[in-house]
Amino acid sequence: MIDWERVEELRDEIGVEDFGEVVELFLDEVEDVISRLRDTPDIANLEADLHFLKGGALNLGFRTFSQLCQAGEAAAAAGKGDTVDVPAILASFEDSKGVFAQKLAAA
Numbered sequence: 629m630i631d632w633e634r635v636e637e638l639r640d641e642i643g644v645e646d647f648g649e650v651v652e653l654f655l656d657e658v659e660d661v662i663s664r665l666r667d668t669p670d671i672a673n674l675e676a677d678l679h680f681l682k683g684g685a686l687n688l689g690f691r692t693f694s695q696l697c698q699a700g701e702a703a704a705a706a707g708k709g710d711t712v713d714v715p716a717i718l719a720s721f722e723d724s725k726g727v728f729a730q731k732l733a734a735a
Contacts, residue, residue: 629690629691629692629693629723629724629727630689630690630691630724630727630728630731631689631690631691632689632731633689634686634687634688634689634691635688635689635728638650638687638688638689651688651732654684654687654688655725657684658681658684658685658721661677661680661681662681662718662721664677665677665714665717665718666718669709669712669714671704671709671710674700674704674709674712675701675704675705675709678697678698678700678701678704678712678717679697679701681693681694681697681717681721682694682697682698682701685697685724688728689728690721690724690725690728692720692723692724693717693720693721693724696713696716696717696720697717699712700712700713700714700717
């Protein structure tokens with residue numbers, strides 16, 4: 629679910645002091661898009677929204693979430709945005725965020 633090697637790599641790249649700030653910024657930006665998807669997904673913007681989410685997720689190591697976003701982005705790009713399982717993507721984000729926060733709190 630989480631690529632912990634990527635998380636450690638990112639922490640090393642930006643430094644322990646700034647890591648929490650980067651995580652907070654990522655979650656804030658993602659929550660804005662997640663909120664839009666949760667309300668009513670806009671099929672016209674779905675590809676762009678999922679592309680944005682995928683990129684952020686890859687940077688922070690949210691592997692499963694990024695894979696679901698990538699699959700949804702590809703479907704939307706192929707004109708099949710109505711087949712994207714948005715609830716599964718949202719659930720994956722919530723699960724990933726919970727696991728991520730729990731592990732960081734324990735560290």
